Amino acid sequence: MIERDHPTINIKRQASLLGVNRTSVYRKPAGTEESAENIQIMHVIDAIYTDKPFFGYRRITVKLREMGFNVNRKRVRRLMRLMGIHGIHPQPNLSKRLHAKYVRPYLLRGLDIHRPNHVWGVDITYLRMGKGFMYLFTIIDWFSRKVVDYELSSTLEKGFVMTCLKRAFRRCKPEIINSDQGSHFTNADYLNLLAEHEIQVSMDGKGRATDNSRTERFFRALKYECIYLNEFENPRELRKGIKRYVTFYNTDRPHQSLDYATPDRIYYEHVTSVA
Template identity: 30%
Template structure:
């Protein structure tokens, strides 16, 4: 947020830090902590969604017990109070009157965009690209596959596999898709959830630089990005990526 203020008003980071009695190093460290916290929330919420898909009524205490081992494989230690606060903040606490599943954390400081897909009738290739990240199990750890899929042809235009959930994987998949684009003079829309990777400055700048319209799901609900979710399901079930074995390099080659 500080960066946005400085860019809009022409105030340097150094000046802002001096006004608040903070060093530039402290500002950068604070930003890194914020981005790390956003990534952790993304992982926790995705795993909550996975469990809730099969057990929609499972409560927070049991969720905490079920998540403990799988989160430790991600290198995450989340206490019960943290999980309660996170589910409360995202509307995922189970109540008798309301049950809603949100898989992507949009409670970050970066800009979110409207859902343009609701008004779009897809009639040709390279009209709409949908983006998503899926988790794959590799022996006793996880790797993360970023995908760009053409909504009309269902062709995977770009992909990248990496060990973490940073925006770099999504950015590399996007650049691969752009390099394969055959009709650059026609309008193109990019649709994704509101995850921090897709809202990051580097990712948005890449889209704007290519004059690609930006569309995002309204609440981070996977059902608003159904094409991407369907492609993920095909890769995991038909190509058996759900039970990947071997090394990270072998999985990248396969």
């Protein structure tokens, strides 16, 4: 991730270290392309959606009007698409599928997930900042609820998803990865990467948010326990905040579903016992 205001490393050097084209760095980030009013509306949409993910753009439009925003359905729908969210009803959770031929069946129904790195869930969420927003891609081990890895991006281009997955695979690999039917996962690059590592591909049923509920619960906890409480002003602050929260979530936050153990404890105890 490029930090435009980094105190010691200039943009040219950062681009070189990350292996990206320097000219692409100077494009306007997604968060600065929208007006301040639209960003404010998006932040409110995020709060409404986090509380009521079954609300589509029509109901969110009504709620925004009740709060004094002069918006119509078309505007709200466009902003929700930019945020990468949809109400939970018969359509994919994050953007349109790239092509139906890349969709894979849901493999987890009735599956006994009984060890770490058996199933990983992956997903993307919108994170607000004081003057903009970013997107967070997260990998969760479904057995232990451990956050295996994550990556932040200022755009919804698929590169940050691939970067995070490749980094995670250097440490460990699951048997199955489950995602929604969004365009980041219904494309040849994503499917080829998983095939190269002999990982089975599972995708949520259309409009079935419960199929990826463990990942969604992490996003909800992250927003209520970190993002909304701190109101990070810029990417640097957000990255530091996410790093602190993920460490807390993995090592210090008891989980009721784990009999109040932490994800790291469950993950490493069972990895050791399997080994």
